Amino acid sequence: MPHVAEWKKDEVASLKKLIESHEVVGMANLSDIPAPQLQKMRRSLKDSATLKMSRKTLMSLALNSSDKENITALEEHMDGQPALIFTNMNPFKLYKILEGSKTAAPAKAGSIAPEDIVVPKGDTAFKPGPILGELQKSGIPAKIEKGKIVITNDKTIVAAGEPIPRDVASILTRLEIFPLEVGIDLRAAYEDQTVYTSDILTIDEEKTLADIQKAFTQGLNLSVEAMIFNKESVPVLLQKAATQSLNLALNAEILNSKTRDILLARAYAQMLSVAAEASAKDENAVDDEIRE
Amino acid sequence: MEYIYAAMLLHTTGQEINEENVKKVLEAAGSEVDEARVKALIAALEDVDIEDAIQKTAVAAPAAAAA
Amino acid sequence: MEYIYAAMLLHTTGQEINEENVKKVLEAAGSEVDEARVKALIAALEDVDIEDAIQKTAVAAPAAAAA
Amino acid sequence: MEYIYAAMLLHTTGQEINEENVKKVLEAAGSEVDEARVKALIAALEDVDIEDAIQKTAVAAPAAAAA
Amino acid sequence: MEYIYAAMLLHTTGQEINEENVKKVLEAAGSEVDEARVKALIAALEDVDIEDAIQKTAVAAPAAAAA
Amino acid sequence: MEYIYAAMLLHTTGQEINEENVKKVLEAAGSEVDEARVKALIAALEDVDIEDAIQKTAVAAPAAAAA
Amino acid sequence: MEYIYAAMLLHTTGQEINEENVKKVLEAAGSEVDEARVKALIAALEDVDIEDAIQKTAVAAPAAAAA
Numbered sequence: 224m225p226h227v228a229e230w231k232k233d234e235v236a237s238l239k240k241l242i243e244s245h246e247v248v249g250m251a252n253l254s255d256i257p258a259p260q261l262q263k264m265r266r267s268l269k270d271s272a273t274l275k276m277s278r279k280t281l282m283s284l285a286l287n288s289s290d291k292e293n294i295t296a297l298e299e300h301m302d303g304q305p306a307l308i309f310t311n312m313n314p315f316k317l318y319k320i321l322e323g324s325k326t327a328a329p330a331k332a333g334s335i336a337p338e339d340i341v342v343p344k345g346d347t348a349f350k351p352g353p354i355l356g357e358l359q360k361s362g363i364p365a366k367i368e369k370g371k372i373v374i375t376n377d378k379t380i381v382a383a384g385e386p387i388p389r390d391v392a393s394i395l396t397r398l399e400i401f402p403l404e405v406g407i408d409l410r411a412a413y414e415d416q417t418v419y420t421s422d423i424l425t426i427d428e429e430k431t432l433a434d435i436q437k438a439f440t441q442g443l444n445l446s447v448e449a450m451i452f453n454k455e456s457v458p459v460l461l462q463k464a465a466t467q468s469l470n471l472a473l474n475a476e477i478l479n480s481k482t483r484d485i486l487l488a489r490a491y492a493q494m495l496s497v498a499a500e501a502s503a504k505d506e507n508a509v510d511d512e513i514r515e
Numbered sequence: 516m517e518y519i520y521a522a523m524l525l526h527t528t529g530q531e532i533n534e535e536n537v538k539k540v541l542e543a544a545g546s547e548v549d550e551a552r553v554k555a556l557i558a559a560l561e562d563v564d565i566e567d568a569i570q571k572t573a574v575a576a577p578a579a580a581a582a
Numbered sequence: 583m584e585y586i587y588a589a590m591l592l593h594t595t596g597q598e599i600n601e602e603n604v605k606k607v608l609e610a611a612g613s614e615v616d617e618a619r620v621k622a623l624i625a626a627l628e629d630v631d632i633e634d635a636i637q638k639t640a641v642a643a644p645a646a647a648a649a
Numbered sequence: 650m651e652y653i654y655a656a657m658l659l660h661t662t663g664q665e666i667n668e669e670n671v672k673k674v675l676e677a678a679g680s681e682v683d684e685a686r687v688k689a690l691i692a693a694l695e696d697v698d699i700e701d702a703i704q705k706t707a708v709a710a711p712a713a714a715a716a
Numbered sequence: 717m718e719y720i721y722a723a724m725l726l727h728t729t730g731q732e733i734n735e736e737n738v739k740k741v742l743e744a745a746g747s748e749v750d751e752a753r754v755k756a757l758i759a760a761l762e763d764v765d766i767e768d769a770i771q772k773t774a775v776a777a778p779a780a781a782a783a
Numbered sequence: 784m785e786y787i788y789a790a791m792l793l794h795t796t797g798q799e800i801n802e803e804n805v806k807k808v809l810e811a812a813g814s815e816v817d818e819a820r821v822k823a824l825i826a827a828l829e830d831v832d833i834e835d836a837i838q839k840t841a842v843a844a845p846a847a848a849a850a
Numbered sequence: 851m852e853y854i855y856a857a858m859l860l861h862t863t864g865q866e867i868n869e870e871n872v873k874k875v876l877e878a879a880g881s882e883v884d885e886a887r888v889k890a891l892i893a894a895l896e897d898v899d900i901e902d903a904i905q906k907t908a909v910a911a912p913a914a915a916a917a
Contacts, residue, residue, distance in 0.1 A: 315893030431894040441837035448836035452756040461769040474702035478626035484635040492572040501559040508559035520591040543610035618688030658721040677744035752823035811878035
């Protein structure tokens with residue numbers, strides 16, 4: 224590298240050192256993150272990850288100089304304002320942490336909607352005025368009601384994946400709807416010869432939770448069905464046995480301490496029922512005690 | 516209520532619910548029998564499906580009731 | 583249910599629920615009496631306040647009957 | 650409920666529910682056996698389809714109680 | 717279910733639910749006893765309160781009936 | 784439940800649920816393996832359609848029966 | 851589900867649910883292990899209280915049955 228400035232050589236060397244000394248190297252996009260927020264995120268990551276912004280060429284040089292097999296594949300994921308992240312934690316966990324630290328941000332003209340942007344029905348803070356026309360022009364169903372501008376129906380104003388038009392962006396901000404997310408956007412992460420892209424790194428925690436419950440239920444079902452005794456299946460089997468026993472005792476009218484009251488009450492209830500029907504025909508058919 | 520129980524008893528044992536039988540049961544239970552009431556009951560029960568009335572009742576277990 | 587009806591009948595007429603009385607009632611109702619079941623009935627009812635048992639348990643009855 | 654449990658046990662193992670077997674099971678479980686109750690149990694079960702009686706819910710819903 | 721009934725029987729008669737007793741009851745009921753299953757049952761019952769499990773039934777069963 | 788989970792794991796990976804495999808899985812999971820329980824597990828699962836059994840709701844069973 | 855089963859197995863035996871252990875169990879079950887899925891599982895489980903999730907299931911089930 225004959226004409227490369229010294230500081231650039233130093234930066235490549237320092238990046239290379241970070242690459243070699245961490246198990247996981249991530250490629251992130253820092254576009255649109257306001258400086259104070261970035262400071263805050265950097266600080267919160269301090270113990271678990273190191274974030275380095277640099278020029279694309281220098282990052283490429285560092286990746287290419289690394290001995291780590293296949294790590295240059297990260298170059299394909301340099302988007303926007305790229306940065307490298309170095310950590311020893313599980314890349315999935317890194318992704319989860321970064322996603323979790325994202326915050327809502329106002330719409331920007333031309334930004335792609337990450338999901339459907341919906342203007343919910345209900346009151347607005349606006350008094351009647353020209354804004355009504357602006358809302359209507361953007362396709363938001365609005366009218367004046369009791370001296371206020373009210374949105375009459377939920378309206379999907381920008382579909383997921385579509386760019387946000389300029390006038391819509393301004394309306395959304397005035398409605399205090401912040402549809403964008405800003406934060407460190409991990410595009411890909413390298414670990415042990417493999418580059419995981421963000422779609423793979425996405426964890427569905429709810430599904431995991433549901434799967435755990437499913438596994439437990441299946442295990443319990445199988446245990447009960449196959450009569451395999453463990454501390455989960457035995458209570459269910461005991462309940463089953465107790466229910467069946469109680470059913471048998473009651474249906475066979477066998478009196479014991481458990482069935483006695485129920486059977487007596489049943490006789491009484493049956494008597495009342497017959498009495499009610501008899502007295503409906505002729506009230507003299509039953510005595511005063513029942514008529515009360 | 517004893518009149519009704521007597522009728523239900525006869526129903527369960529499969530005996531006819533008539534004056535004679537109801538009186539016999541009531542007397543066995545030490546009851547003084549009111550002939551008019553027996554007559555009224557038997558007439559009224561003629562149009563009642565006892566089995567049906569019995570089936571309609573439901574009793575909750577004490578534990579369940581307490582729940 | 584005839585054994586239980588017999589007991590309830592005796593309870594209603596204020597007679598003692600003992601072997602002799604239960605048998606008398608059941609026989610009057612034309613039932614073939616099983617001595618063992620009578621004994622079991624008496625034994626099961628020995629310490630029971632019938633009025634109490636009915637009250638405690640019968641919450642569902644009128645509702646169900648009305649349903 | 651031990652008499653019932655004994656009956657259920659015999660039913661499950663496919664043994665006949667008779668006096669001898671019920672007593673044998675109860676004694677093995679360390680229970681003092683009351684002959685009359687065993688006899689009453691057998692008599693009560695005589696006319697009952699156990700498989701059926703086990704499945705038929707005999708107690709009513711608390712919902713009814715609440716109604 | 718015979719293993720479960722054996723345990724419930726012992727629980728009701730107040731006997732200890734151990735290998736020996738469970739086997740004794742099962743054998744009295746004419747069952748061929750699988751030692752491993754007895755062991756598994758006893759191990760499982762160490763963490764289970766039988767009374768509690770049975771009590772829950774009284775509540776759950778009628779509710780089930782309402783379904 | 785570790786024996787069950789081991790069996791379900793083998794079922795899912797398409798391996799045979801036999802003594803050797805169950806033991807291998809349990810040992811890999813750091814479990815002290817009780818040979819008798821493994822044998823009991825395999826015997827119990829022999830006649831069971833696992834796919835079917837894991838779907839059958841065990842707890843709701845009484846409800847289904849009552850319905 | 852094999853990754854979940856492996857995790858549940860480790861949870862039950864009280865072993866740590868980490869990459870090494872999950873892989874060991876899956877391999878013992880004859881499964882070809884996908885490292886990425888193991889890593890994803892571990893990351894997903896980090897914030898999940900398995901015991902809690904199970905308890906909620908156990909409670910939900912009878913409640914559902916009762917519904």
